[in-house]
Amino acid sequence: MLRDLVACERRVHHDLHGDPALRDKVSSFVEMLWSGGMAHEAEILGGVADGDTIVDLRDVPLPLREGATIAAMRSPTALWIAGDRIRHADLLGMPDLIHHPSTGDHWRAGDIKAGSPFAPDRIRPKPEYAAQVGLYAIILEMAGMGDGDAAFVIGSDGELAWYDLGLPKSKSGESWAQWVDRLVVHARRIRDQEAGTRGALSATCGLCVWRTVCRAELDGADDLTLIAGLGRGIRDVLDRVAPTVSDLAALDVAALSRAGGRTDIVGLGASRPQRFQDKARILRTPGATPIARQHLELARADRELHLDIETDPTRDNIVYLFGILERIGRHGPGERRFPYFFAHDLAEEREAFARSMEMLTADPAAPIYVYSAYERTCFRMLQQRHPDVCSAEDVEALFAKDRTIDLYFDVVLPHTDWPLNSNSIKPLAKYLGFKWADADASGAASISWFDEYDRTGDPAVRERIVQYNHDDCVAMIVLLDALIDLPVADPPAWPPARVLA
Numbered sequence: 001m002l003r004d005l006v007a008c009e010r011r012v013h014h015d016l017h018g019d020p021a022l023r024d025k026v027s028s029f030v031e032m033l034w035s036g037g038m039a040h041e042a043e044i045l046g047g048v049a050d051g052d053t054i055v056d057l058r059d060v061p062l063p064l065r066e067g068a069t070i071a072a073m074r075s076p077t078a079l080w081i082a083g084d085r086i087r088h089a090d091l092l093g094m095p096d097l098i099h100h101p102s103t104g105d106h107w108r109a110g111d112i113k114a115g116s117p118f119a120p121d122r123i124r125p126k127p128e129y130a131a132q133v134g135l136y137a138i139i140l141e142m143a144g145m146g147d148g149d150a151a152f153v154i155g156s157d158g159e160l161a162w163y164d165l166g167l168p169k170s171k172s173g174e175s176w177a178q179w180v181d182r183l184v185v186h187a188r189r190i191r192d193q194e195a196g197t198r199g200a201l202s203a204t205c206g207l208c209v210w211r212t213v214c215r216a217e218l219d220g221a222d223d224l225t226l227i228a229g230l231g232r233g234i235r236d237v238l239d240r241v242a243p244t245v246s247d248l249a250a251l252d253v254a255a256l257s258r259a260g261g262r263t264d265i266v267g268l269g270a271s272r273p274q275r276f277q278d279k280a281r282i283l284r285t286p287g288a289t290p291i292a293r294q295h296l297e298l299a300r301a302d303r304e305l306h307l308d309i310e311t312d313p314t315r316d317n318i319v320y321l322f323g324i325l326e327r328i329g330r331h332g333p334g335e336r337r338f339p340y341f342f343a344h345d346l347a348e349e350r351e352a353f354a355r356s357m358e359m360l361t362a363d364p365a366a367p368i369y370v371y372s373a374y375e376r377t378c379f380r381m382l383q384q385r386h387p388d389v390c391s392a393e394d395v396e397a398l399f400a401k402d403r404t405i406d407l408y409f410d411v412v413l414p415h416t417d418w419p420l421n422s423n424s425i426k427p428l429a430k431y432l433g434f435k436w437a438d439a440d441a442s443g444a445a446s447i448s449w450f451d452e453y454d455r456t457g458d459p460a461v462r463e464r465i466v467q468y469n470h471d472d473c474v475a476m477i478v479l480l481d482a483l484i485d486l487p488v489a490d491p492p493a494w495p496p497a498r499v500l501a
């Protein structure tokens, strides 16, 4: 529950108090993560210690697990206990492992995870993991078996990473342990229905079983997170002056501005409320169409390359598909080719990377289009993994602004507004009339298909993966053509003759 609380407090509310009949189906991607996580856990546990020092409780029936864990902790020889269940008062933890370090009298608990134990800075703990293992530390301390100072995570590489829970989590000086304590208090208040909770439309919702319920709630509340790019953090400060999309559309934004580009609202610069207000007005104006805020300087080229890649974060981020849709000719649909490079393992990934680099660099006059910085980030990662393919400078030159145009970060996000709740390629291309061949297509679905293809070798599944990648590239062409024609205009006048509810 604490882990979910880090991602979304509303999730905890619905899990405890929601009507289970209203849950959406668990996605195939989430099911794949579960089974992949269990396989990874079994693999790690197989190599963690010899049979004399590990007590494995995973086959002990759940109701007996708590007693078995306590008994194992009293064993003079056990240094590791797998598949545990620990409890103190209303706190329950199910650590994958409890460890008795050779020094000191205390036990320490942790989990086995398929991802890195660390945040993107590679130093700080991942908050959702820290919440979970931090709770184990609290329980062990309260039960007199631990000191509450540390917990661990064994990540995808099999290395044990310690979390020092006494270190500050934030600039306020609050430690990780204090933060977990606070989460526990909040969880209890949600359990006892003393604390209100709010959902927020975000990428996390896509894989959540409460997405249909929450979408109805957010629509009903006219929640500010319905505005593309406006997340929970900004919502929670902006809603003091404008609690709904319609309120924001009508707000006197100029009155918020203060000297130096600031506003009265902590954490919000003067330009942002204005931008969000423009988006709110487009959302709430009947018949509003997308607009460009300035000339976008986009044009068809004699030859264009539309690049999209698929990666699997559960398998060392292998790039299993490089798709490059080539369009030749400045008018009409143009002549199109779709070379793609598939990879099952890192050796094939090297080959696919090399062939993609070859194709992308062959004609320096052909602009390359991507949607988001993901391709650039992955090509940097690939260059480090396969340094014999090209140099770091080659990758930087490929993604330089005079060669590659990121339609998301360079164009859509800063310079356009749409009557949509998201700036992702899917809603934009669908708005423009494009349909993916596969109605269930998504990045997450593609990863679960790749897993299925890896297990079954079914060529139809492979074709499904390639078709999805192809359609993503076509969606980019559809969007590019629409952006070229997008009128430069001001947001609609407010109030409109009729307001969309």
Ligand code: SF4
Pocket: 008, 009, 010, 011, 012, 014, 198, 199, 200, 201, 202, 204, 205, 208, 209, 210, 211, 212, 214, 215
């Ligand atoms: S759908 Fe979104 S807002 Fe609702 S519980 Fe899930 S993550 Fe939270």
